[in-house]
Amino acid sequence: MAELPVLRTVLGNYPHTAPLKNGDVGSARMGLDLLDVSPIHRAFAPMVREEAYDLCELAVVTALQAIAYGRPVVLLPAVVAARFQRDRLVAHASRPVRPEELKGKRVGVRSFTQTTGMWVRAHLAEDYGLAAQDIRWTTREGAHVAEYTDPEFVTRDPGTAGLPDMLREGHVDAVVLGNDLPEGDEFVPVVPDAAARDEQWWQKHGFMPINHMVVAARSTCRENASAVREGYALLRRADACVQRPDGVPHPTIFGYDNLRGPLETVIDACVAQRLLPRRLSPEEVFGPAREVLGSDAD
Missing domain, CATH: 3.40.190.10 (Periplasmic binding protein-like II)
Structure with missing residues:
Protein backbone atom coordinates (compact mmCIF):
# COMPACT_ATOMS: atom_id res chain seq x y z
CA MET A 1 0.00 0.00 0.00
CA PHE A 84 -9.26 45.84 12.46
CA GLN A 85 -6.10 47.92 12.32
CA ARG A 86 -6.65 51.53 13.29
CA ASP A 87 -5.85 50.93 16.96
CA ARG A 88 -2.41 49.53 16.00
CA LEU A 89 -1.05 53.06 15.48
CA VAL A 90 0.03 54.38 18.88
CA ALA A 91 1.97 57.27 20.42
CA HIS A 92 3.56 57.69 23.83
CA ALA A 93 1.18 59.05 26.44
CA SER A 94 3.65 61.83 27.26
CA ARG A 95 3.74 62.95 23.60
CA PRO A 96 0.31 62.26 22.06
CA VAL A 97 -0.22 63.07 18.40
CA ARG A 98 -3.36 63.36 16.29
CA PRO A 99 -3.63 61.74 12.85
CA GLU A 100 -3.80 65.08 11.07
CA GLU A 101 -0.49 66.04 12.71
CA LEU A 102 1.45 63.10 11.25
CA LYS A 103 2.56 64.80 8.04
CA GLY A 104 6.34 65.01 8.16
CA LYS A 105 6.47 63.03 11.42
CA ARG A 106 8.52 59.89 12.04
CA VAL A 107 6.53 56.66 12.39
CA GLY A 108 8.14 53.34 13.23
CA VAL A 109 7.01 50.01 11.81
CA ARG A 110 8.69 46.59 11.87
CA SER A 111 8.88 46.49 8.09
CA PHE A 112 7.46 48.82 5.46
CA THR A 113 5.90 45.74 3.88
CA GLN A 114 4.20 44.59 7.10
CA THR A 115 0.52 44.11 6.33
CA THR A 116 -0.61 45.95 9.47
CA GLY A 117 1.40 48.97 8.34
CA MET A 118 -0.17 48.77 4.88
CA TRP A 119 -3.66 48.91 6.39
CA VAL A 120 -2.75 51.75 8.76
CA ARG A 121 -1.43 53.79 5.81
CA ALA A 122 -4.52 52.96 3.76
CA HIS A 123 -6.76 54.16 6.58
CA LEU A 124 -4.72 57.35 7.03
CA ALA A 125 -5.11 58.05 3.33
CA GLU A 126 -8.84 57.30 3.35
CA ASP A 127 -9.69 59.11 6.58
CA TYR A 128 -7.24 62.03 6.62
CA GLY A 129 -5.85 62.41 3.10
CA LEU A 130 -2.32 61.42 4.16
CA ALA A 131 -0.30 59.65 1.47
CA ALA A 132 2.38 57.14 2.43
CA GLN A 133 5.11 59.55 1.31
CA ASP A 134 3.76 62.31 3.58
CA ILE A 135 5.22 60.46 6.58
CA ARG A 136 8.84 59.54 7.40
CA TRP A 137 8.73 55.77 7.94
CA THR A 138 11.40 54.08 10.08
CA THR A 139 11.75 50.31 9.83
CA ARG A 140 13.66 47.59 11.67
CA GLU A 141 13.57 44.90 8.97
CA GLY A 142 13.42 44.55 5.21
CA ALA A 143 10.90 42.69 3.09
CA HIS A 144 10.40 38.94 3.16
CA VAL A 145 10.58 39.03 -0.64
CA ALA A 146 14.24 39.83 -1.27
CA GLU A 147 13.65 41.46 -4.68
CA TYR A 148 11.61 44.32 -3.17
CA THR A 149 13.30 47.63 -2.30
CA ASP A 150 11.77 50.16 0.09
CA PRO A 151 10.81 53.58 -1.36
CA GLU A 152 13.03 56.58 -0.69
CA PHE A 153 10.72 57.91 2.05
CA VAL A 154 11.53 54.84 4.19
CA THR A 155 14.64 54.67 6.43
CA ARG A 156 16.05 51.49 7.95
CA ASP A 157 17.18 51.65 11.58
CA PRO A 158 18.73 48.27 12.40
CA GLY A 159 19.51 49.23 16.02
CA THR A 160 18.90 47.00 18.98
CA ALA A 161 15.98 48.97 20.45
CA GLY A 162 12.51 47.66 19.71
CA LEU A 163 9.70 49.87 18.45
CA PRO A 164 8.24 50.55 21.92
CA ASP A 165 11.66 51.64 23.16
CA MET A 166 12.18 53.85 20.13
CA LEU A 167 8.88 55.52 20.98
CA ARG A 168 9.75 55.85 24.67
CA GLU A 169 13.08 57.47 23.82
CA GLY A 170 11.57 59.90 21.32
CA HIS A 171 13.30 58.54 18.21
CA VAL A 172 9.89 58.30 16.52
CA ASP A 173 6.60 60.11 17.04
CA ALA A 174 4.37 57.05 16.68
CA VAL A 175 4.67 53.34 15.94
CA VAL A 176 2.63 50.64 14.24
CA LEU A 177 2.41 47.54 16.43
CA GLY A 178 0.87 44.24 15.41
CA ASN A 179 0.31 41.32 17.77
CA ASP A 180 2.77 42.95 20.19
CA LEU A 181 0.42 45.83 21.03
CA PRO A 182 1.15 46.45 24.75
CA GLU A 183 -1.44 46.75 27.48
CA GLY A 184 -1.56 49.57 30.02
CA ASP A 185 -1.72 53.32 29.68
CA GLU A 186 1.87 54.09 28.62
CA PHE A 187 0.83 54.17 24.95
CA VAL A 188 -2.21 55.91 23.55
CA PRO A 189 -4.01 55.46 20.22
CA VAL A 190 -3.32 58.03 17.52
CA VAL A 191 -6.79 57.54 16.03
CA PRO A 192 -9.12 58.47 18.91
CA ASP A 193 -12.28 56.96 17.42
CA ALA A 194 -10.67 53.86 15.93
CA ALA A 195 -13.43 51.41 16.86
CA ALA A 196 -16.20 53.57 15.41
CA ARG A 197 -14.25 54.15 12.20
CA ASP A 198 -13.53 50.42 11.91
CA GLU A 199 -17.23 49.64 12.29
CA GLN A 200 -18.11 52.16 9.58
CA TRP A 201 -15.40 50.70 7.32
CA TRP A 202 -16.76 47.18 7.76
CA GLN A 203 -20.31 48.31 7.05
CA LYS A 204 -19.07 49.94 3.83
CA HIS A 205 -16.70 47.21 2.59
CA GLY A 206 -18.25 44.06 4.07
CA PHE A 207 -15.06 42.38 5.26
CA MET A 208 -12.48 42.63 8.02
Missing part, protein backbone atom coordinates in the same frame (compact mmCIF):
# COMPACT_ATOMS: atom_id res chain seq x y z
CA ALA A 2 1.40 3.41 -1.01
CA GLU A 3 2.40 5.74 1.79
CA LEU A 4 0.07 8.71 2.21
CA PRO A 5 1.51 12.12 1.29
CA VAL A 6 2.27 14.45 4.19
CA LEU A 7 2.45 18.22 3.70
CA ARG A 8 4.79 20.28 5.87
CA THR A 9 2.44 23.00 7.08
CA VAL A 10 2.73 26.22 9.08
CA LEU A 11 -0.46 27.75 10.48
CA GLY A 12 -1.03 30.08 13.40
CA ASN A 13 -3.11 29.18 16.44
CA TYR A 14 -6.73 30.24 15.87
CA PRO A 15 -10.13 28.76 16.68
CA HIS A 16 -10.45 27.74 13.02
CA THR A 17 -7.07 25.97 12.91
CA ALA A 18 -7.55 24.20 16.26
CA PRO A 19 -9.56 21.33 14.72
CA LEU A 20 -6.58 20.57 12.46
CA LYS A 21 -4.08 20.76 15.29
CA ASN A 22 -6.04 18.70 17.81
CA GLY A 23 -7.01 16.04 15.27
CA ASP A 24 -10.75 16.69 15.14
CA VAL A 25 -10.47 17.34 11.41
CA GLY A 26 -8.26 15.12 9.29
CA SER A 27 -8.10 13.17 6.05
CA ALA A 28 -7.69 9.55 5.01
CA ARG A 29 -5.99 10.74 1.81
CA MET A 30 -3.10 12.79 3.21
CA GLY A 31 -1.62 14.20 6.39
CA LEU A 32 -0.45 17.55 7.68
CA ASP A 33 2.88 17.83 9.47
CA LEU A 34 1.98 20.92 11.48
CA LEU A 35 5.12 22.84 12.41
CA ASP A 36 5.29 25.42 15.20
CA VAL A 37 6.89 28.68 14.04
CA SER A 38 6.59 31.58 16.45
CA PRO A 39 6.11 34.38 15.78
CA ILE A 40 4.41 33.28 12.60
CA HIS A 41 6.11 35.92 10.43
CA ARG A 42 9.41 34.05 10.83
CA ALA A 43 8.04 31.47 8.39
CA PHE A 44 7.35 34.01 5.66
CA ALA A 45 10.84 34.66 4.24
CA PRO A 46 11.83 30.96 4.11
CA MET A 47 8.56 30.21 2.34
CA VAL A 48 8.82 32.83 -0.41
CA ARG A 49 12.58 32.46 -0.86
CA GLU A 50 13.12 28.72 -0.47
CA GLU A 51 9.72 26.95 -0.61
CA ALA A 52 10.54 25.82 2.94
CA TYR A 53 7.04 24.38 3.50
CA ASP A 54 4.31 22.77 1.43
CA LEU A 55 1.51 24.90 2.88
CA CYS A 56 2.13 28.10 4.79
CA GLU A 57 0.24 30.99 6.27
CA LEU A 58 1.53 34.18 4.64
CA ALA A 59 0.87 37.90 5.03
CA VAL A 60 -1.22 39.16 2.14
CA VAL A 61 1.26 41.91 1.17
CA THR A 62 4.09 39.38 1.11
CA ALA A 63 1.95 37.01 -0.96
CA LEU A 64 1.17 39.68 -3.54
CA GLN A 65 4.80 40.75 -3.70
CA ALA A 66 5.82 37.12 -4.16
CA ILE A 67 3.46 36.86 -7.14
CA ALA A 68 4.69 40.13 -8.64
CA TYR A 69 8.35 39.06 -8.39
CA GLY A 70 7.79 35.52 -9.61
CA ARG A 71 8.54 33.68 -6.38
CA PRO A 72 7.55 29.96 -6.31
CA VAL A 73 4.34 30.15 -4.30
CA VAL A 74 0.69 29.66 -5.24
CA LEU A 75 -1.84 31.84 -3.42
CA LEU A 76 -4.87 29.85 -2.30
CA PRO A 77 -8.25 31.60 -1.84
CA ALA A 78 -8.10 31.24 1.93
CA VAL A 79 -7.88 34.03 4.51
CA VAL A 80 -6.95 32.68 7.93
CA ALA A 81 -6.29 35.93 9.85
CA ALA A 82 -7.93 39.34 9.71
CA ARG A 83 -8.47 42.17 12.19
CA PRO A 209 -9.05 43.88 6.81
CA ILE A 210 -7.08 40.85 5.63
CA ASN A 211 -3.82 40.01 7.38
CA HIS A 212 -2.82 36.46 6.43
CA MET A 213 -3.76 34.03 3.68
CA VAL A 214 -2.42 30.56 2.80
CA VAL A 215 0.01 29.70 0.01
CA ALA A 216 1.26 26.40 -1.37
CA ALA A 217 4.76 25.77 -2.67
CA ARG A 218 4.78 25.73 -6.46
CA SER A 219 6.79 22.52 -6.50
CA THR A 220 4.24 20.82 -4.25
CA CYS A 221 1.40 21.93 -6.53
CA ARG A 222 3.26 20.49 -9.49
CA GLU A 223 4.21 17.21 -7.83
CA ASN A 224 1.19 16.56 -5.60
CA ALA A 225 -1.75 18.69 -6.62
CA SER A 226 -4.27 16.25 -5.11
CA ALA A 227 -2.72 16.69 -1.65
CA VAL A 228 -2.89 20.47 -1.99
CA ARG A 229 -6.58 20.20 -2.95
CA GLU A 230 -7.21 18.04 0.09
CA GLY A 231 -5.27 20.44 2.31
CA TYR A 232 -7.45 23.31 1.11
CA ALA A 233 -10.55 21.23 1.80
CA LEU A 234 -9.31 20.57 5.34
CA LEU A 235 -8.89 24.31 5.94
CA ARG A 236 -12.50 24.88 4.94
CA ARG A 237 -13.77 21.95 7.03
CA ALA A 238 -11.88 23.18 10.09
CA ASP A 239 -13.28 26.69 9.66
CA ALA A 240 -16.81 25.28 9.37
CA CYS A 241 -16.40 23.82 12.88
CA VAL A 242 -16.37 27.33 14.39
CA GLN A 243 -19.76 28.75 15.29
CA ARG A 244 -19.91 32.48 14.55
CA PRO A 245 -22.93 34.76 14.84
CA ASP A 246 -24.36 36.39 11.74
CA GLY A 247 -23.96 40.11 11.24
CA VAL A 248 -20.44 40.37 12.66
CA PRO A 249 -17.13 40.47 10.77
CA HIS A 250 -15.34 37.14 10.44
CA PRO A 251 -11.54 36.70 10.37
CA THR A 252 -11.74 34.07 7.60
CA ILE A 253 -12.75 34.21 3.94
CA PHE A 254 -12.72 31.36 1.40
CA GLY A 255 -13.40 31.21 -2.32
CA TYR A 256 -12.41 33.18 -5.41
CA ASP A 257 -15.61 35.19 -5.70
CA ASN A 258 -15.64 36.15 -2.02
CA LEU A 259 -12.06 37.38 -2.26
CA ARG A 260 -12.14 39.30 -5.53
CA GLY A 261 -13.33 42.58 -3.99
CA PRO A 262 -11.19 42.41 -0.83
CA LEU A 263 -8.05 41.65 -2.83
CA GLU A 264 -8.73 44.49 -5.26
CA THR A 265 -8.88 46.80 -2.23
CA VAL A 266 -5.54 45.45 -0.98
CA ILE A 267 -3.92 45.73 -4.40
CA ASP A 268 -5.11 49.34 -4.78
CA ALA A 269 -3.53 50.21 -1.43
CA CYS A 270 -0.29 48.40 -2.28
CA VAL A 271 0.05 50.21 -5.59
CA ALA A 272 -0.62 53.59 -3.95
CA GLN A 273 2.04 52.88 -1.30
CA ARG A 274 4.60 51.57 -3.82
CA LEU A 275 4.53 48.10 -2.29
CA LEU A 276 4.08 46.49 -5.72
CA PRO A 277 6.06 47.11 -8.91
CA ARG A 278 2.82 47.04 -10.94
CA ARG A 279 -0.88 46.33 -10.58
CA LEU A 280 -1.62 42.61 -10.47
CA SER A 281 -4.49 41.16 -12.49
CA PRO A 282 -6.99 38.63 -11.07
CA GLU A 283 -5.49 36.01 -13.40
CA GLU A 284 -2.02 36.54 -11.92
CA VAL A 285 -3.32 36.36 -8.38
CA PHE A 286 -5.51 33.25 -8.58
CA GLY A 287 -4.80 31.71 -11.98
CA PRO A 288 -2.23 29.23 -10.60
CA ALA A 289 -4.57 28.21 -7.77
CA ARG A 290 -7.40 27.60 -10.22
CA GLU A 291 -5.16 25.21 -12.12
CA VAL A 292 -4.55 23.24 -8.91
CA LEU A 293 -7.89 23.51 -7.10
CA GLY A 294 -10.25 23.79 -10.04
CA SER A 295 -13.87 24.34 -8.99
CA ASP A 296 -13.13 23.12 -5.45
CA ALA A 297 -12.51 26.73 -4.42
CA ASP A 298 -15.54 28.39 -6.09
Whole structure:
Protein backbone atom coordinates (compact mmCIF):
# COMPACT_ATOMS: atom_id res chain seq x y z
CA MET A 1 0.00 0.00 0.00
CA ALA A 2 1.40 3.41 -1.01
CA GLU A 3 2.40 5.74 1.79
CA LEU A 4 0.07 8.71 2.21
CA PRO A 5 1.51 12.12 1.29
CA VAL A 6 2.27 14.45 4.19
CA LEU A 7 2.45 18.22 3.70
CA ARG A 8 4.79 20.28 5.87
CA THR A 9 2.44 23.00 7.08
CA VAL A 10 2.73 26.22 9.08
CA LEU A 11 -0.46 27.75 10.48
CA GLY A 12 -1.03 30.08 13.40
CA ASN A 13 -3.11 29.18 16.44
CA TYR A 14 -6.73 30.24 15.87
CA PRO A 15 -10.13 28.76 16.68
CA HIS A 16 -10.45 27.74 13.02
CA THR A 17 -7.07 25.97 12.91
CA ALA A 18 -7.55 24.20 16.26
CA PRO A 19 -9.56 21.33 14.72
CA LEU A 20 -6.58 20.57 12.46
CA LYS A 21 -4.08 20.76 15.29
CA ASN A 22 -6.04 18.70 17.81
CA GLY A 23 -7.01 16.04 15.27
CA ASP A 24 -10.75 16.69 15.14
CA VAL A 25 -10.47 17.34 11.41
CA GLY A 26 -8.26 15.12 9.29
CA SER A 27 -8.10 13.17 6.05
CA ALA A 28 -7.69 9.55 5.01
CA ARG A 29 -5.99 10.74 1.81
CA MET A 30 -3.10 12.79 3.21
CA GLY A 31 -1.62 14.20 6.39
CA LEU A 32 -0.45 17.55 7.68
CA ASP A 33 2.88 17.83 9.47
CA LEU A 34 1.98 20.92 11.48
CA LEU A 35 5.12 22.84 12.41
CA ASP A 36 5.29 25.42 15.20
CA VAL A 37 6.89 28.68 14.04
CA SER A 38 6.59 31.58 16.45
CA PRO A 39 6.11 34.38 15.78
CA ILE A 40 4.41 33.28 12.60
CA HIS A 41 6.11 35.92 10.43
CA ARG A 42 9.41 34.05 10.83
CA ALA A 43 8.04 31.47 8.39
CA PHE A 44 7.35 34.01 5.66
CA ALA A 45 10.84 34.66 4.24
CA PRO A 46 11.83 30.96 4.11
CA MET A 47 8.56 30.21 2.34
CA VAL A 48 8.82 32.83 -0.41
CA ARG A 49 12.58 32.46 -0.86
CA GLU A 50 13.12 28.72 -0.47
CA GLU A 51 9.72 26.95 -0.61
CA ALA A 52 10.54 25.82 2.94
CA TYR A 53 7.04 24.38 3.50
CA ASP A 54 4.31 22.77 1.43
CA LEU A 55 1.51 24.90 2.88
CA CYS A 56 2.13 28.10 4.79
CA GLU A 57 0.24 30.99 6.27
CA LEU A 58 1.53 34.18 4.64
CA ALA A 59 0.87 37.90 5.03
CA VAL A 60 -1.22 39.16 2.14
CA VAL A 61 1.26 41.91 1.17
CA THR A 62 4.09 39.38 1.11
CA ALA A 63 1.95 37.01 -0.96
CA LEU A 64 1.17 39.68 -3.54
CA GLN A 65 4.80 40.75 -3.70
CA ALA A 66 5.82 37.12 -4.16
CA ILE A 67 3.46 36.86 -7.14
CA ALA A 68 4.69 40.13 -8.64
CA TYR A 69 8.35 39.06 -8.39
CA GLY A 70 7.79 35.52 -9.61
CA ARG A 71 8.54 33.68 -6.38
CA PRO A 72 7.55 29.96 -6.31
CA VAL A 73 4.34 30.15 -4.30
CA VAL A 74 0.69 29.66 -5.24
CA LEU A 75 -1.84 31.84 -3.42
CA LEU A 76 -4.87 29.85 -2.30
CA PRO A 77 -8.25 31.60 -1.84
CA ALA A 78 -8.10 31.24 1.93
CA VAL A 79 -7.88 34.03 4.51
CA VAL A 80 -6.95 32.68 7.93
CA ALA A 81 -6.29 35.93 9.85
CA ALA A 82 -7.93 39.34 9.71
CA ARG A 83 -8.47 42.17 12.19
CA PHE A 84 -9.26 45.84 12.46
CA GLN A 85 -6.10 47.92 12.32
CA ARG A 86 -6.65 51.53 13.29
CA ASP A 87 -5.85 50.93 16.96
CA ARG A 88 -2.41 49.53 16.00
CA LEU A 89 -1.05 53.06 15.48
CA VAL A 90 0.03 54.38 18.88
CA ALA A 91 1.97 57.27 20.42
CA HIS A 92 3.56 57.69 23.83
CA ALA A 93 1.18 59.05 26.44
CA SER A 94 3.65 61.83 27.26
CA ARG A 95 3.74 62.95 23.60
CA PRO A 96 0.31 62.26 22.06
CA VAL A 97 -0.22 63.07 18.40
CA ARG A 98 -3.36 63.36 16.29
CA PRO A 99 -3.63 61.74 12.85
CA GLU A 100 -3.80 65.08 11.07
CA GLU A 101 -0.49 66.04 12.71
CA LEU A 102 1.45 63.10 11.25
CA LYS A 103 2.56 64.80 8.04
CA GLY A 104 6.34 65.01 8.16
CA LYS A 105 6.47 63.03 11.42
CA ARG A 106 8.52 59.89 12.04
CA VAL A 107 6.53 56.66 12.39
CA GLY A 108 8.14 53.34 13.23
CA VAL A 109 7.01 50.01 11.81
CA ARG A 110 8.69 46.59 11.87
CA SER A 111 8.88 46.49 8.09
CA PHE A 112 7.46 48.82 5.46
CA THR A 113 5.90 45.74 3.88
CA GLN A 114 4.20 44.59 7.10
CA THR A 115 0.52 44.11 6.33
CA THR A 116 -0.61 45.95 9.47
CA GLY A 117 1.40 48.97 8.34
CA MET A 118 -0.17 48.77 4.88
CA TRP A 119 -3.66 48.91 6.39
CA VAL A 120 -2.75 51.75 8.76
CA ARG A 121 -1.43 53.79 5.81
CA ALA A 122 -4.52 52.96 3.76
CA HIS A 123 -6.76 54.16 6.58
CA LEU A 124 -4.72 57.35 7.03
CA ALA A 125 -5.11 58.05 3.33
CA GLU A 126 -8.84 57.30 3.35
CA ASP A 127 -9.69 59.11 6.58
CA TYR A 128 -7.24 62.03 6.62
CA GLY A 129 -5.85 62.41 3.10
CA LEU A 130 -2.32 61.42 4.16
CA ALA A 131 -0.30 59.65 1.47
CA ALA A 132 2.38 57.14 2.43
CA GLN A 133 5.11 59.55 1.31
CA ASP A 134 3.76 62.31 3.58
CA ILE A 135 5.22 60.46 6.58
CA ARG A 136 8.84 59.54 7.40
CA TRP A 137 8.73 55.77 7.94
CA THR A 138 11.40 54.08 10.08
CA THR A 139 11.75 50.31 9.83
CA ARG A 140 13.66 47.59 11.67
CA GLU A 141 13.57 44.90 8.97
CA GLY A 142 13.42 44.55 5.21
CA ALA A 143 10.90 42.69 3.09
CA HIS A 144 10.40 38.94 3.16
CA VAL A 145 10.58 39.03 -0.64
CA ALA A 146 14.24 39.83 -1.27
CA GLU A 147 13.65 41.46 -4.68
CA TYR A 148 11.61 44.32 -3.17
CA THR A 149 13.30 47.63 -2.30
CA ASP A 150 11.77 50.16 0.09
CA PRO A 151 10.81 53.58 -1.36
CA GLU A 152 13.03 56.58 -0.69
CA PHE A 153 10.72 57.91 2.05
CA VAL A 154 11.53 54.84 4.19
CA THR A 155 14.64 54.67 6.43
CA ARG A 156 16.05 51.49 7.95
CA ASP A 157 17.18 51.65 11.58
CA PRO A 158 18.73 48.27 12.40
CA GLY A 159 19.51 49.23 16.02
CA THR A 160 18.90 47.00 18.98
CA ALA A 161 15.98 48.97 20.45
CA GLY A 162 12.51 47.66 19.71
CA LEU A 163 9.70 49.87 18.45
CA PRO A 164 8.24 50.55 21.92
CA ASP A 165 11.66 51.64 23.16
CA MET A 166 12.18 53.85 20.13
CA LEU A 167 8.88 55.52 20.98
CA ARG A 168 9.75 55.85 24.67
CA GLU A 169 13.08 57.47 23.82
CA GLY A 170 11.57 59.90 21.32
CA HIS A 171 13.30 58.54 18.21
CA VAL A 172 9.89 58.30 16.52
CA ASP A 173 6.60 60.11 17.04
CA ALA A 174 4.37 57.05 16.68
CA VAL A 175 4.67 53.34 15.94
CA VAL A 176 2.63 50.64 14.24
CA LEU A 177 2.41 47.54 16.43
CA GLY A 178 0.87 44.24 15.41
CA ASN A 179 0.31 41.32 17.77
CA ASP A 180 2.77 42.95 20.19
CA LEU A 181 0.42 45.83 21.03
CA PRO A 182 1.15 46.45 24.75
CA GLU A 183 -1.44 46.75 27.48
CA GLY A 184 -1.56 49.57 30.02
CA ASP A 185 -1.72 53.32 29.68
CA GLU A 186 1.87 54.09 28.62
CA PHE A 187 0.83 54.17 24.95
CA VAL A 188 -2.21 55.91 23.55
CA PRO A 189 -4.01 55.46 20.22
CA VAL A 190 -3.32 58.03 17.52
CA VAL A 191 -6.79 57.54 16.03
CA PRO A 192 -9.12 58.47 18.91
CA ASP A 193 -12.28 56.96 17.42
CA ALA A 194 -10.67 53.86 15.93
CA ALA A 195 -13.43 51.41 16.86
CA ALA A 196 -16.20 53.57 15.41
CA ARG A 197 -14.25 54.15 12.20
CA ASP A 198 -13.53 50.42 11.91
CA GLU A 199 -17.23 49.64 12.29
CA GLN A 200 -18.11 52.16 9.58
CA TRP A 201 -15.40 50.70 7.32
CA TRP A 202 -16.76 47.18 7.76
CA GLN A 203 -20.31 48.31 7.05
CA LYS A 204 -19.07 49.94 3.83
CA HIS A 205 -16.70 47.21 2.59
CA GLY A 206 -18.25 44.06 4.07
CA PHE A 207 -15.06 42.38 5.26
CA MET A 208 -12.48 42.63 8.02
CA PRO A 209 -9.05 43.88 6.81
CA ILE A 210 -7.08 40.85 5.63
CA ASN A 211 -3.82 40.01 7.38
CA HIS A 212 -2.82 36.46 6.43
CA MET A 213 -3.76 34.03 3.68
CA VAL A 214 -2.42 30.56 2.80
CA VAL A 215 0.01 29.70 0.01
CA ALA A 216 1.26 26.40 -1.37
CA ALA A 217 4.76 25.77 -2.67
CA ARG A 218 4.78 25.73 -6.46
CA SER A 219 6.79 22.52 -6.50
CA THR A 220 4.24 20.82 -4.25
CA CYS A 221 1.40 21.93 -6.53
CA ARG A 222 3.26 20.49 -9.49
CA GLU A 223 4.21 17.21 -7.83
CA ASN A 224 1.19 16.56 -5.60
CA ALA A 225 -1.75 18.69 -6.62
CA SER A 226 -4.27 16.25 -5.11
CA ALA A 227 -2.72 16.69 -1.65
CA VAL A 228 -2.89 20.47 -1.99
CA ARG A 229 -6.58 20.20 -2.95
CA GLU A 230 -7.21 18.04 0.09
CA GLY A 231 -5.27 20.44 2.31
CA TYR A 232 -7.45 23.31 1.11
CA ALA A 233 -10.55 21.23 1.80
CA LEU A 234 -9.31 20.57 5.34
CA LEU A 235 -8.89 24.31 5.94
CA ARG A 236 -12.50 24.88 4.94
CA ARG A 237 -13.77 21.95 7.03
CA ALA A 238 -11.88 23.18 10.09
CA ASP A 239 -13.28 26.69 9.66
CA ALA A 240 -16.81 25.28 9.37
CA CYS A 241 -16.40 23.82 12.88
CA VAL A 242 -16.37 27.33 14.39
CA GLN A 243 -19.76 28.75 15.29
CA ARG A 244 -19.91 32.48 14.55
CA PRO A 245 -22.93 34.76 14.84
CA ASP A 246 -24.36 36.39 11.74
CA GLY A 247 -23.96 40.11 11.24
CA VAL A 248 -20.44 40.37 12.66
CA PRO A 249 -17.13 40.47 10.77
CA HIS A 250 -15.34 37.14 10.44
CA PRO A 251 -11.54 36.70 10.37
CA THR A 252 -11.74 34.07 7.60
CA ILE A 253 -12.75 34.21 3.94
CA PHE A 254 -12.72 31.36 1.40
CA GLY A 255 -13.40 31.21 -2.32
CA TYR A 256 -12.41 33.18 -5.41
CA ASP A 257 -15.61 35.19 -5.70
CA ASN A 258 -15.64 36.15 -2.02
CA LEU A 259 -12.06 37.38 -2.26
CA ARG A 260 -12.14 39.30 -5.53
CA GLY A 261 -13.33 42.58 -3.99
CA PRO A 262 -11.19 42.41 -0.83
CA LEU A 263 -8.05 41.65 -2.83
CA GLU A 264 -8.73 44.49 -5.26
CA THR A 265 -8.88 46.80 -2.23
CA VAL A 266 -5.54 45.45 -0.98
CA ILE A 267 -3.92 45.73 -4.40
CA ASP A 268 -5.11 49.34 -4.78
CA ALA A 269 -3.53 50.21 -1.43
CA CYS A 270 -0.29 48.40 -2.28
CA VAL A 271 0.05 50.21 -5.59
CA ALA A 272 -0.62 53.59 -3.95
CA GLN A 273 2.04 52.88 -1.30
CA ARG A 274 4.60 51.57 -3.82
CA LEU A 275 4.53 48.10 -2.29
CA LEU A 276 4.08 46.49 -5.72
CA PRO A 277 6.06 47.11 -8.91
CA ARG A 278 2.82 47.04 -10.94
CA ARG A 279 -0.88 46.33 -10.58
CA LEU A 280 -1.62 42.61 -10.47
CA SER A 281 -4.49 41.16 -12.49
CA PRO A 282 -6.99 38.63 -11.07
CA GLU A 283 -5.49 36.01 -13.40
CA GLU A 284 -2.02 36.54 -11.92
CA VAL A 285 -3.32 36.36 -8.38
CA PHE A 286 -5.51 33.25 -8.58
CA GLY A 287 -4.80 31.71 -11.98
CA PRO A 288 -2.23 29.23 -10.60
CA ALA A 289 -4.57 28.21 -7.77
CA ARG A 290 -7.40 27.60 -10.22
CA GLU A 291 -5.16 25.21 -12.12
CA VAL A 292 -4.55 23.24 -8.91
CA LEU A 293 -7.89 23.51 -7.10
CA GLY A 294 -10.25 23.79 -10.04
CA SER A 295 -13.87 24.34 -8.99
CA ASP A 296 -13.13 23.12 -5.45
CA ALA A 297 -12.51 26.73 -4.42
CA ASP A 298 -15.54 28.39 -6.09
